[in-house]
Amino acid sequence: DKGGWSSFMAKEITEQPEAVANTVRGRLVDGHVEIPELTALGDDLLREIDRIVIIACGTASYAGMIGTYAIEQWARVPVEVQLSHEFRYRDPVLSDRTLLISVSQSGETMDTLMAVKYAIERGVTTVSVCNTQSATIPRESDAAVYTHAGPEVAVASTKAFVAQITALYLIGLHLGRVRGTLSGDDARRAAEQLEELPGLLGEAVDTHDQIAQLAHWMADTRSVLFLGRHVGYPTALEGALKLKEIAYIHAEGFAAGELKHGPIALIDHGQPVFVLVPSPRTSPLMHSKVVSNIQEIRARGARVIAIVEKGDTSVLPFADDVIRLPLTDVLFEPLLQVIPLQWFALELSAAKGLDVDQPRNLAKSVTVE
Numbered sequence: 137d138k139g140g141w142s143s144f145m146a147k148e149i150t151e152q153p154e155a156v157a158n159t160v161r162g163r164l165v166d167g168h169v170e171i172p173e174l175t176a177l178g179d180d181l182l183r184e185i186d187r188i189v190i191i192a193c194g195t196a197s198y199a200g201m202i203g204t205y206a207i208e209q210w211a212r213v214p215v216e217v218q219l220s221h222e223f224r225y226r227d228p229v230l231s232d233r234t235l236l237i238s239v240s241q242s243g244e245t246m247d248t249l250m251a252v253k254y255a256i257e258r259g260v261t262t263v264s265v266c267n268t269q270s271a272t273i274p275r276e277s278d279a280a281v282y283t284h285a286g287p288e289v290a291v292a293s294t295k296a297f298v299a300q301i302t303a304l305y306l307i308g309l310h311l312g313r314v315r316g317t318l319s320g321d322d323a324r325r326a327a328e329q330l331e332e333l334p335g336l337l338g339e340a341v342d343t344h345d346q347i348a349q350l351a352h353w354m355a356d357t358r359s360v361l362f363l364g365r366h367v368g369y370p371t372a373l374e375g376a377l378k379l380k381e382i383a384y385i386h387a388e389g390f391a392a393g394e395l396k397h398g399p400i401a402l403i404d405h406g407q408p409v410f411v412l413v414p415s416p417r418t419s420p421l422m423h424s425k426v427v428s429n430i431q432e433i434r435a436r437g438a439r440v441i442a443i444v445e446k447g448d449t450s451v452l453p454f455a456d457d458v459i460r461l462p463l464t465d466v467l468f469e470p471l472l473q474v475i476p477l478q479w480f481a482l483e484l485s486a487a488k489g490l491d492v493d494q495p496r497n498l499a500k501s502v503t504v505e
């Protein structure tokens with residue numbers, strides 16, 4: 137039931153505040169994060185791990201990339217993401233001090249399941265971040281940390297993505313507490329942000345009308361680029377994937393700093409570029425670098441659509457369109473920034489008369505390798 141929406145994807149985009157609230161619920165107690173499923177693994181094990189490998193595909197892998205920044209910051213352990221289908225072909229270095237976290241909405245993605253099995257055979261502890269109760273991957277894993285986004289029907293993942301980031305952050309905060317690497321201030325600040333998040337996501341959902349107008353006049357666009365730095369980089373990758381997947385438009389996401397190493401040659405008159413601008417309050421250095429990137433591409437004719445924090449007027453002279461989002465700390469920015477990108481893909485797909493929920497050649501859950 138689409139609940140009055142024109143597509144499941146539209147409905148699911150609007151359900152994101154709830155998806156995040158439900159994923160946090162019960163795991164934040166008196167300002168600290170406690171995930172019983174991780175506690176059951178034993179605190180000694182969590183203290184001794186010296187490396188975390190996140191495995192996932194597609195959108196889940198971008199949630200994983202975003203998770204690496206937060207988990208490293210809070211738990212002071214190196215974290216990397218590997219695509220599930222690449223993982224076992226590289227003879228990965230694994231040990232009993234490696235923690236493998238798989239991320240999968242369906243819990244049935246064959247590539248991810250095979251990677252989990254490969255790790256289990258080598259004695260690695262496995263945690264599954266999954267949205268589907270009792271799916272195969274969480275059943276095979278040592279622990280399951282469920283996202284509670286509710287059933288996701290549209291092929292393009294939206295609410296599962298924000299719930300996956302949330303679950304990875306909760307894991308990072310749990311690990312940081314157990315390992316003694318998370319300061320009291322950081323713990324409190326993160327807890328506050330997690331509590332505020334549903335309200336902020338609601339404001340991001342409200343960007344719909346502005347984005348719908350933008351998409352309307354961009355209906356015949358053939359290529360769109362997305363730029364971001366730090367956690368904005370995987371967010372840019374996710375924005376590009378959404379557009380390829382449901383609007384069949386060539387799109388690429390770049391790390392903003394990478395522009396001058398090649399991609400800037402793509403910039404031509406009228407080339408639309410979405411730029412995810414970090415907060416000038418919490419990340420002044422990154423902010424100024426991204427604003428310079430905007431100036432560079434604008435000087436070469438790009439049509440700049442800047443996604444900024446409310447009150448940031450620094451980009452006004454260089455941006456063709458400005459989308460404003462509520463204030464949050466840098467690690468939480470992707471959860472807000474991705475929402476206008478999801479709307480954009482949806483509206484462009486709809487403007488082209490495509491089936492938003494059932495794009496060609498794709499299945500909701502990929503159960504073959």
Ligand code: M6R
Nearest residue numbers: 194195196240241242245292293
């Ligand atoms: O069910 P999973 O999270 O394991 O699925 C992984 C990818 O197939 C999935 O995220 C895919 O990239 C989506 N269609 C993206 O919108």
